Amino acid sequence: MDWLHRHKGSIPYLLLLPGLAWLALFFVVPTYYLAETSLQSGSLDVGYAFSWAWSNYSDAISTYHEQFVRSLEYAGIATVLALLLSYPLAYFIAFRGGRWKSLLLLLIIAPFFVTYLIRTLAWQTILSDSGFVVTTLQSIGLLGDGDRLLATSTAVVAGITYNFLPFMALPLYVSLEQIDPRLIEAAEDLYASKAKAFLRVTLPLSLPGVFAGTLLTFIPAAGDFINAELLGTPRQSMIGNVIQSKFLVLTDYGQAAALSFVLMAAILVLIGIYTKVLGTERLGV
Amino acid sequence: MALVRRHVLTGYALLAFVYLLLPIAVVIAFSFNDPLGRFNYTWEGFTLRHWQDPFGPPGLRDAIVASLEIAALASFVATILGTLVALALVRYGFRGRGLTNLLIFMPMTTPEIVMGASLLALFLNLGVATGFWTIFIAHVMFCISFVVVTVKARLVGFDRHLEEAAMDLGANPFTTFGRVTLPLIAPGIAAGALLAFALSVDDFVITLFNAGPTITFPLYVWGAARVGVPPQVNVIGTLIFLAAAGLMVANVLSQIRRSKGAM
Numbered sequence: 001m002d003w004l005h006r007h008k009g010s011i012p013y014l015l016l017l018p019g020l021a022w023l024a025l026f027f028v029v030p031t032y033y034l035a036e037t038s039l040q041s042g043s044l045d046v047g048y049a050f051s052w053a054w055s056n057y058s059d060a061i062s063t064y065h066e067q068f069v070r071s072l073e074y075a076g077i078a079t080v081l082a083l084l085l086s087y088p089l090a091y092f093i094a095f096r097g098g099r100w101k102s103l104l105l106l107l108i109i110a111p112f113f114v115t116y117l118i119r120t121l122a123w124q125t126i127l128s129d130s131g132f133v134v135t136t137l138q139s140i141g142l143l144g145d146g147d148r149l150l151a152t153s154t155a156v157v158a159g160i161t162y163n164f165l166p167f168m169a170l171p172l173y174v175s176l177e178q179i180d181p182r183l184i185e186a187a188e189d190l191y192a193s194k195a196k197a198f199l200r201v202t203l204p205l206s207l208p209g210v211f212a213g214t215l216l217t218f219i220p221a222a223g224d225f226i227n228a229e230l231l232g233t234p235r236q237s238m239i240g241n242v243i244q245s246k247f248l249v250l251t252d253y254g255q256a257a258a259l260s261f262v263l264m265a266a267i268l269v270l271i272g273i274y275t276k277v278l279g280t281e282r283l284g285v
Numbered sequence: 286m287a288l289v290r291r292h293v294l295t296g297y298a299l300l301a302f303v304y305l306l307l308p309i310a311v312v313i314a315f316s317f318n319d320p321l322g323r324f325n326y327t328w329e330g331f332t333l334r335h336w337q338d339p340f341g342p343p344g345l346r347d348a349i350v351a352s353l354e355i356a357a358l359a360s361f362v363a364t365i366l367g368t369l370v371a372l373a374l375v376r377y378g379f380r381g382r383g384l385t386n387l388l389i390f391m392p393m394t395t396p397e398i399v400m401g402a403s404l405l406a407l408f409l410n411l412g413v414a415t416g417f418w419t420i421f422i423a424h425v426m427f428c429i430s431f432v433v434v435t436v437k438a439r440l441v442g443f444d445r446h447l448e449e450a451a452m453d454l455g456a457n458p459f460t461t462f463g464r465v466t467l468p469l470i471a472p473g474i475a476a477g478a479l480l481a482f483a484l485s486v487d488d489f490v491i492t493l494f495n496a497g498p499t500i501t502f503p504l505y506v507w508g509a510a511r512v513g514v515p516p517q518v519n520v521i522g523t524l525i526f527l528a529a530a531g532l533m534v535a536n537v538l539s540q541i542r543r544s545k546g547a548m
Contacts, residue, residue, distance in 0.1 A: 012377035019366035026426040030403035037406040092298040113529035118522040122308035223396025
């Protein structure tokens with residue numbers, strides 16, 4: 001008690017200590033071990049040893065650049081789709097939701113109440129060859145008789161879009177909700193058309209939400225392997241599938257760790273460019 | 286024109302909600318399906334069989350028990366650690382705040398596969414056998430940040446005068462914390478704990494990397510996906526959905542009622 005009084009300045013550090021120590025030990029330190037592993041050579045039989053094996057990186061990139069590009073491509077398309085799908089929805093809840101807003105928001109996060117794998121398996125059922133989506137599309141001629149949806153890149157991108165959509169919709173909603181409707185009215189009073197008022201007032205003010213939502217969707221999407229595994233074939237496999245099988249099935253730890261690092265680096269570079277292009281300093285993010 | 290635009294947006298929102306909820310409807314519907322073979326893909330007929338025997342398939346019950354045990358332990362520990370960090374961040378000025386925020390923020394934005402792989406690299410290099418406790422360690426790790434954010438949100442609107450009043454009336458810091466601070470921030474802590482529990486039960490990627498021979502419910506589903514998922518998985522999925530949705534709806538309704546009362 002007296003000790004606490006005499007060392008008041010140390011109270012915040014005592015509060016922080018257990019939590020931050022846990023994060024340091026099990027989030028920061030593992031990154032070091034991932035780096036070390038990425039430079040190890042060897043196999044399960046002869047054992048693994050650190051050897052500055054930079055070849056893990058060059059081999060990994062030359063062998064798996066296709067999966068890399070595909071991951072970024074799928075994640076990019078899914079992010080844009082999620083943005084286009086959820087912007088009007090977030091707009092609707094923010095400006096037309098009334099006092100049902102929180103209940104409508106609940107509908108957006110409802111998919112999260114079903115275990116990730118189970119809701120992805122549900123898409124397997126929905127898109128399956130004898131499912132109603134395929135038969136309907138076939139009957140109106142949008143899909144040929146032998147064509148499938150399951151096991152195509154369309155299915156994988158659709159699955160990723162669905163699974164991460166709430167990450168896009170929620171930040172969008174938050175930024176739209178904060179907009180004072182009087183600003184939009186003012187623009188209209190000053191003879192801006194509805195479209196112009198949206199483009200010049202609503203959209204710019206919602207950009208912080210677009211920015212946050214895009215990152216929150218893109219990052220997990222680029223590392224995902226569940227959708228490619230359950231809705232695609234090896235021809236749709238993403239970098240996550242490769243890392244997963246190298247770590248857990250093939251025990252090729254060196255390359256698996258190198259791939260994880262390249263994935264992280266690629267994501268950070270893309271975020272850097274994106275932040276620069278969007279100039280979010282001005283947005284106050 | 287304005288009328289049309291209004292209805293276009295409403296119609297769109299309706300369609301979007303159908304899209305969001307369709308897979309949930311499928312999960313629930315197929316828990317009543319009576320599949321012919323091992324694969325539960327096409328509707329064959331209605332049955333209550335799987336609901337009468339939800340733990341029928343071998344290993345399913347053990348997987349659910351493992352998931353619940355890990356979630357209970359991990360959310361308990363993460364809630365304590367996260368609440369302490371949130372208290373420090375909101376209530377005290379100290380050097381290293383930026384670094385602390387970064388450390389809290391990073392796990393929420395790192396792809397799960399990278400975190401899972403890093404932890405496995407740690408355990409492999411230290412010769413730690415993966416299993417129940419490595420899953421527990423991993424879950425506490427990724428839950429802490431979410432607890433911090435949730436509890437912080439609640440602490441920001443906190444009136445510190447109440448604590449000062451308690452101290453003025455002779456309460457020592459511990460009594461003040463236990464009798465004034467804790468009851469006031471309890472809803473925030475409860476929300477953080479529930480979120481941590483939900484994240485833990487649902488986690489697949491990080492768990493897959495660090496599970497060793499332990500099988501949680503998502504890992505069970507993953508294994509079953511290759512050979513045909515038994516309809517009982519849909520029963521359990523439906524039950525989890527109902528529990529989570531029920532809690533959230535009750536919470537939202539009580540908020541609506543409270544705000545109506547305030548008006």
